[in-house]
Amino acid sequence: MNKRQWTGLLKSFLNLFLKSNCPLCQRPAAREFCPYCHKQVQGFQLADPSRFWNSEQPVFVWGEYGGALKRAIAALKYDGNPQLAKPLGGWLAEAWLSFPELATDNLTVVPIPMHQEKLKERGFNQAELLAESFCELTGLPLQRHGLARVKNTQPLFALTAQQRQAEMENALILGKDFRRRLPRDRVLLVDDIYTSGITVKSATKILKQSGISVYGTVALATPKKINR
């Protein structure tokens, strides 16, 4: 064994013990979040994540977009912490599974897609990573490319309702997975933040045009004003 191989072996051995810091408080953490921040983020979980389900556009939301959950999502998306999608998507799945009246089988999970340019910039689509973790726990099949984003839309939160609608116009198309083969089951969409619902509305429209029905959406957080 030469020196380089030794160094490589030593590094991988040390990596077993050297845990990284919590991305929210920078304290050493054995898991994705330190125990303190874990609790802080969990504090933003909604008492009833199904409260927005019985609407024209059913959505199941894990938490309120504020405080530690908002910081966790920012750390995931903007500070390059894709590993945070694992616990966050897992919590979403746990909450989903605790509603057996909603959590049926025969669903195909599709993340809200990201434009190729943004994907190149960020390196990952957080909705896809959340969906991956969600599917790991729920056992539902994941179709990463059920939809595709062909327009690099600007962030919708800064726009008026009318501008949002215009911005999302022709932004999404059927993705390569569904162009190859349509799903037999209904689609469950996954997004990180559910705000105006315009993105989900556009996604639903595109899928419907191809004869695919949408069961609903699961999202990690919503800024909707609610009493937790």
Ligand SMILES: [Zn+2]
């Ligand atoms: Zn922390």
